Amino acid sequence: MNFEEEIQQKKFKSEKQKATLNLIFTSGWLVNRHKEFFKPFGITNQQYNVLRILRGQHPKSISTCVIKERMLDRNSDVSRIVDRLTLKGWVSKEICPNDRRLVDVIISDDGLALLKRMDSAVEKLDSQLGNLSEKDAKLLNDLLDKIRE
CATH class of the missing domain: 1.20.5 (Single alpha-helices involved in coiled-coils or other helix-helix interfaces)
Structure with a gap:
């Protein structure tokens, strides 16, 4: 429609x-x-986004400030999301030794395992744009980038 x-x-x-x-x-x-x-x-969209960011950093940790800068929805409350992910055992956090105001976060083995289980299913999710060819998708990406210039 x-x-x-x-x-x-x-x-x-x-x-x-x-x-x-x-x-x-x-x-x-x-x-x-x-x-x-x-x-x-x-899991929520925002939690998944944080886990993907952390997987990209793995095995290094990353501060919550940097996570917020890299999130798709920058209005998200990263501290609260990280707290929930910690309770689920998918991440761990610690005070940054260089700056005690910052919190460093690292993805856990359980978090990595969750993402691995989700990876093939996510390919199906990406097919939501199935009516678009790769050429159409590239054009759409170029147009969306142009809007934000």
Whole structure:
């Protein structure tokens, strides 16, 4: 179903307004699909994002400040997310020896194992854009980057 049918509106001030609203709508659609996907794993989108960042750093630790800079949703409360991941045994944290105001976080073996279990399923999640060819996806990425320039 196209965007106009989904929101039951055909009039827009301009194509740019329509594109903006379509981006917001599509973003929400993707976020909801991701939420449903992550539920069976007992993890949220933001927790998954943090674990992926930590896996990229592994075996090194990373501060919560750097995690926040690298997150997809930079409005997330990284300290709270890390606390929840710690309670689940997927990460560990310690005070940074060089700056006691910072907390260093490292992914645990259990966190790595969770991501490994999720990896093949995540490929299916990425296929949400299955109607796009690789060329279409590259064009979309280029256009989205252009918007943020």
